[in-house]
Amino acid sequence: MYRSHNCGELNASHINTEVTLAGWVQKSRDKGFMIWVDLRDRYGITQLIFDEERTPKAIIQEAKLLGREFVIQVKGNVIERSSKNPNIPTGEIEILVSELTILNKALLPPFTIEDKTDGGEELRMKYRYLDIRRNPVKNSLIFRHNVAQAVRNYLSKEGFIEVETPYLIKSTPEGARDFVVPSRMNAGQFYALPQSPQTFKQLLMVGGMDKYFQIVKCFRDEDLRADRQPEFTQIDCEMAFVEQEDILNAFEGLTRHLLKEINGIEVEKFPRMLYDDAMRLYGNDKPDIRFGMEFGELNSVTQHKDFGVFNSAELVVGIAVPGGNVYTRKEIDQLIDWVKRPQVGALGMVYCRCNEDGTYKSSVDKFYDQDDFAKWAEITGAKPGDLICVLSGETYKVRPQLSALRMELATRLGLRKPNEFAPLWVIDFPLLEWDEDTKRYHAMHHPFTSPKPGQLELLATNPGDVKANAYDLVLNGNEIGGGSIRIHDKKTQSLMFDYLGFTEEEAKAQFGFLMDAFQYGAPPHGGLAFGLDRLVAILAGQEIIRDFIAFPKNNSGRDIMIDAPAFIDQNQLKELHIKLEGLDK
């Protein structure tokens, strides 16, 4: 063993102990007659001291040559520090070094290994092994481990069994693109990497394994948006002989346990909100309910005057910004510019100042009177001193626009507090959603989701109205999990595939095994999957997933540290019965 103690554990009680430490040189200060070195490892920092009077000359000489990030081993005596540092656990002591061994030298790192580093994103990714030495990254990885352990121990105690499902499975065109893997032994054929273990966990239910979970990597070959990874981790769960209520309770229990165990926070029973209400009140299926600013629909109180913009709008909707009346005209103009950015896409914004004296001042004063504005204020819940922001247009466009504005303003107003946790179930999602590109309905969740009882008939006449036994778990405005009660009989499943545009042959080729399984005694079942990367980030009061992944990929799906993907040699291609083509650009 290269050390008797780690760099985080020595304190006054160890004074006069001979110890051996090993770690990295964080920094050194050379006063000529005296050298201090901060020695760092995973557990902390311990100060080493070399001085002319007490340290052999040869060791002093060597200590003078130590550079940042050198790996060293020292033996020495724990002594009391003259100037103590109360900010670190080892701040009362230092090590008077009697032996020094350089285990490995180090080049000067390309960025500083400090909590606040001078390294840019790209550089830190390329040298991720150095980035991991920094406390923020190291602690994020340890935090992730603690969350995963808490999940596993809780679910195990609740009788769930973690079952590993295969990674080399079959490609199914439904949903996002699959990553595929050519099979050498089955020439011309391909495995696919799972987008989720969905069908396997359903088969485990058919197999009687009635409480399943798995923390598992999943893969999606999507054009990456910011903070999306081609490989990501799910806490995948499924239960048999349950109804929606049972699933919600089971995973509310898990989430409550995590908030308690990890964050030390007790949360009451999670509120539930219908999908339709979430859209109406927040313009969003994952509302952040840590703050109010609920939408007020203003059609009835705006469409009786001559303001054509509102009169022709499908939806006129506003929010009250608390204290927003202090905004200057310039600040309000900037807000208007903000909603007109292409990322948001509003055509404009109407506002109404709610003065402290109970009067109103609006950008549409010439169309509406004080009584009108009083109604706006009533509907949006605006109080004197607030600002009402109103957008209008097609419902499906204007809701996300106002939602974006609501989130932006809440962030600016400090209403999205990182240490406050507001979980929420959003339930009764639509079964289908309309896709403009393909001009047909797609499964909103996935094709295995069951419609609400009695709604199957609606499929033929009002497909967009059919509600599903589908639910999302939302935490602080982020979807951290989602799931559904599944179809468990062959007839309904066939009908669903048919409705989603699968031919009978396609359905059989891709999901025949599942429909076969449903014929041999499938129990009612359902489940939920959490996105672990996001869950961990949010529990840590953060939102950037990448910081909680040891070796993330960049937005082109590249690992720039190992430089992957990469070209492979011709022999490998030949063995796999493939060749490259279409690379002539």
Next chain:
Amino acid sequence: MYRSHNCGELNASHINTEVTLAGWVQKSRDKGFMIWVDLRDRYGITQLIFDEERTPKAIIQEAKLLGREFVIQVKGNVIERSSKNPNIPTGEIEILVSELTILNKALLPPFTIEDKTDGGEELRMKYRYLDIRRNPVKNSLIFRHNVAQAVRNYLSKEGFIEVETPYLIKSTPEGARDFVVPSRMNAGQFYALPQSPQTFKQLLMVGGMDKYFQIVKCFRDEDLRADRQPEFTQIDCEMAFVEQEDILNAFEGLTRHLLKEINGIEVEKFPRMLYDDAMRLYGNDKPDIRFGMEFGELNSVTQHKDFGVFNSAELVVGIAVPGGNVYTRKEIDQLIDWVKRPQVGALGMVYCRCNEDGTYKSSVDKFYDQDDFAKWAEITGAKPGDLICVLSGETYKVRPQLSALRMELATRLGLRKPNEFAPLWVIDFPLLEWDEDTKRYHAMHHPFTSPKPGQLELLATNPGDVKANAYDLVLNGNEIGGGSIRIHDKKTQSLMFDYLGFTEEEAKAQFGFLMDAFQYGAPPHGGLAFGLDRLVAILAGQEIIRDFIAFPKNNSGRDIMIDAPAFIDQNQLKELHIKLEGLDK
């Protein structure tokens, strides 16, 4: 919730309770006026009773239609059984059914869902979801979960952090073949699936995460031997600032914990054996030491007479078979045939009977006298009543041959007791092994393994003699884990790549990131990986890995349940910039 209790928990204390159960019809017995149904779920079996006197007629009618594996829900009263079954926990009670709901019908399963099934391997794989309903499979999966949980909790308690490393990495031709994944976004380039997280765990050490583990899927595109899977699970571990001794102690601790926690067995300190001794005494680098039958090398006592076969052999070596003198001539001839099978490949076998009266009778009586045989007996440890089996030839061939015979005889003699556990460290493996095909040395473990101190110089002159800081953990004749102390400086690593035939460019292209990392302060480190599939099987007293994998693949790497791999459509290929070729056979 579809049930108030599960099918394994009701007993006499519940008599007169109204309960709701759900599960599968295991079987039913219809006596006309009375019907018994065994209802099964993951937790057990509970007997249901329907009788003419107490059950409504409509329910009886429905109960008569229940087939095997129907999924049903029943409500009823827990009553005392008239004829109790002491073999199952619920054997004292039965449920007098008052309500019956058929949740799902079932076709007759293609094999019986019993502990001993009539289904063949292939059929059971195709309907794996039905196979999982059987106790042996279900219990194996639960056992696996318990082992994995025990591993995670033990290592976490010991300060190890589970870090997820990426699955989409870079192909490296060293070692077995990689599975590769074409990248759509990086045209013409490929990811590879990891054969192990080796380089990533080393980078975590460079990153200061000094105790790492991960239970992780690994992938090898090998021609599958029986009981090899293209995807398999490792318990992957690494530590920094450690020497070999520290690693052995750390993972001996884990293994001892598992034997105690899972098997209830206390094992003393694990013995250690040099690789050279393992080969000499057992002909094998993973000896089963639950029994003796150690090899006796007989060159000195056989090569002084006129028996040319022995005189010309590099090695003459024998084992004493306890009580083997009872074998008839015919049985011995069958043994000789057994060692001559191509799977073993011996050219013949000499034997010597050790009679109870102290005399010897051998197949080579005409070359050797009783004094010679007495020496054979002394060296092999044979006692009166034993049989000495002797093989001869080239050392590298004859050792595995005799090892195979030793294992076969031990199995026949019942010496390989499934409930006895004999762990063993085999240490000081050679660094390199000669490969006849390529006529050069390959890394025996992998190219990151460090040679023993001071042996680096031997590389140039006697490469085959260089010993590595490499070790295997053996349990009952199976390698359950293996690892090494790694090289942690760029110079040695370059030298090793050079020696293994990498050009400088190749080394840089494939492992440049690792050698770069070594320049920025790499600590001494080493680790070990357990094969979880095998470990679980052995802890369960079994050897067939497949039984402990939920959805295994067959020997052609196919999942015959979902029928993967499969052909994918032209558009997918086109998006990936590849086309098929060489499929004209």
